[in-house]
Amino acid sequence: xxxxxxxxxxxxxxxxxxxxxxxxxxxxxxxxxxxxxxxxxxxxxxxxxxxxxxxxxxxxxxxxxxxxxxxxxxxxxxxxxxxxxxxxxxxxxxxxxxxxxxxxxxxxxxxxxxxxxxxxxxxxxxxxxxxxxxxxxxxxxxxxxxxxxxxxxxxxxxxxxxxxxxxxxxxxxxxxxxxxxxxxxxxxxxxxxxxxxxxxxxxxxxxxxxxxxxxxxxxx
Amino acid sequence: xxxxxxxxxxxxxxxxxxxxxxxxxxxxxxxxxxxxxxxxxxxxxxxxxxxxxxxxxxxxxxxxxxxxxxxxxxxxxxxxxxxxxxxxxxxxxxxxxxxxxxxxxxxxxxxxxxxxxxxxxxxxxxxxxxxxxxxxxxxxxxxxxxxxxxxxxxxxxxxxxxxxxxxxxxxxxxxxxxxxxxxxxxxxxxxxxxxxxxxxxxxxxxxxxxxxxxxxxxxxxxxxxxxxxxxxxxxxxxxxxxxxxxxxx
Numbered sequence: 408x409x410x411x412x413x414x415x416x417x418x419x420x421x422x423x424x425x426x427x428x429x430x431x432x433x434x435x436x437x438x439x440x441x442x443x444x445x446x447x448x449x450x451x452x453x454x455x456x457x458x459x460x461x462x463x464x465x466x467x468x469x470x471x472x473x474x475x476x477x478x479x480x481x482x483x484x485x486x487x488x489x490x491x492x493x494x495x496x497x498x499x500x501x502x503x504x505x506x507x508x509x510x511x512x513x514x515x516x517x518x519x520x521x522x523x524x525x526x527x528x529x530x531x532x533x534x535x536x537x538x539x540x541x542x543x544x545x546x547x548x549x550x551x552x553x554x555x556x557x558x559x560x561x562x563x564x565x566x567x568x569x570x571x572x573x574x575x576x577x578x579x580x581x582x583x584x585x586x587x588x589x590x591x592x593x594x595x596x597x598x599x600x601x602x603x604x605x606x607x608x609x610x611x612x613x614x615x616x617x618x619x620x621x622x623x624x625x626x627x
Numbered sequence: 628x629x630x631x632x633x634x635x636x637x638x639x640x641x642x643x644x645x646x647x648x649x650x651x652x653x654x655x656x657x658x659x660x661x662x663x664x665x666x667x668x669x670x671x672x673x674x675x676x677x678x679x680x681x682x683x684x685x686x687x688x689x690x691x692x693x694x695x696x697x698x699x700x701x702x703x704x705x706x707x708x709x710x711x712x713x714x715x716x717x718x719x720x721x722x723x724x725x726x727x728x729x730x731x732x733x734x735x736x737x738x739x740x741x742x743x744x745x746x747x748x749x750x751x752x753x754x755x756x757x758x759x760x761x762x763x764x765x766x767x768x769x770x771x772x773x774x775x776x777x778x779x780x781x782x783x784x785x786x787x788x789x790x791x792x793x794x795x796x797x798x799x800x801x802x803x804x805x806x807x808x809x810x811x812x813x814x815x816x817x818x819x820x821x822x823x824x825x826x827x828x829x830x831x832x833x834x835x836x837x838x839x840x841x842x843x844x845x846x847x848x849x850x851x852x853x854x855x856x857x858x859x860x861x862x863x864x865x866x867x868x869x870x871x872x873x874x875x876x
Contacts, residue, residue: 475805491806492790574790592691
């Protein structure tokens with residue numbers, strides 16, 4: 408049972424991180440170069456999960472996923488199954504939930520980039536995508552790694568949202584945080600210690616890695 | 628400068644807490660109540676407050692959570708569990724007033740659907756979709772649901788289609804939000820639903836959901852025993868029976 412939860416958690420965190428990197432990079436770049444008055448509004452929307460209780464997000468998602476409402480209806484008509492209590496539903500929720508953890512470090516790093524370099528490349532005839540791939544990405548490697556790690560770690564730790572929309576199905580929606588909750592509620596403290604200790608060690612190890620990368624970057 | 632401001636804020640907070648705590652500790656009765664019984668206890672507590680000129684503070688959570696809190700010294704006077712197992716364990720832990728363990732209500736399980744097609748036990752046999760139940764490992768209503776399905780030889784067939792709420796409240800919420808169309812929930816939760824949407828599960832399909840109360844040893848509140856007698860009185864028991872439970876007496 409535990410190994411299924413570990414595997415599911417990893418699968419969820421990996422899928423979410425991949426989607427977030429693919430969508431978060433262009434979004435962060437767009438935000439970093441945006442001059443519109445809409446920018447604070449979009450930034451607020453992206454940052455919302457940072458301040459919003461996860462249960463609020465879970466509650467709205469539960470309503471949105473319901474076949475009684477348009478988003479849930481649409482999903483049901485396309486896939487033939489409901490979005491709540493499915494792995495896909497967890498992915499949708501996690502992407503929303505972990506979005507700021509990926510976009511914000513990326514945006515900060517993009518803003519600090521030396522834009523003179525980009526102008527020079529443009530004058531030499533490099534196209535937009537080319538400039539992005541050869542100048543922006545290589546110069547923001549640390550931020551990319553940081554963003555991916557934060558998105559991953561945050562998805563691993565997700566609890567409130569999964570509890571609200573997950574339905575606790577082993578192998579499908581029962582992630583580690585839910586298994587931990589189960590174990591504590593049923594006074595299986597040995598299992599609880601294993602899960603909690605494992606998650607603690609994981610978080611600590613991840614932060615040590617992140618901070619040591621940060622140190623190396625600063626010394627350079 | 629900054630730390631000075633911080634210190635002032637902290638002092639203010641400390642002052643506020645000391646000012647507020649005596650009020651919170653006055654002639655108050657602190658109840659720990661299993662979430663399924665919260666709506667009933669709220670009404671009964673109002674009645675009790677009027678009769679005894681006191682304040683009843685109700686903390687509700689799952690029985691497992693409340694058990695953990697009590698084991699770790701939470702300041703409750705009376706614990707109303709959704710099962711008999713947690714009170715028995717508290718008795719073993721020597722945390723309750725000896726002899727105070729007693730049933731106050733029996734839960735009843737119903738099959739509930741939001742669709743208009745008539746319900747029968749056959750519905751459970753022929754249904755192909757997902758079924759909402761409470762987690763059998765956490766919630767007595769979940770265990771009753773499992774026993775019902777096992778009795779009907781459907782447990783295996785429902786594997787992978789069971790949507791488990793952490794408690795019976797969440798199970799109810801899964802159905803009411805429209806995400807699952809059929810669920811096994813507590814009768815007390817769906818009293819206001821049209822009868823065509825409900826089917827009471829025969830009570831010999833599952834072991835009685837015996838909800839027990841205990842007086843907690845650490846409590847020095849004399850009202851606790853009075854509240855227990857009030858809850859077991861004929862009037863209260865009749866009220867409980869009208870809200871989807873079988874009375875304890």
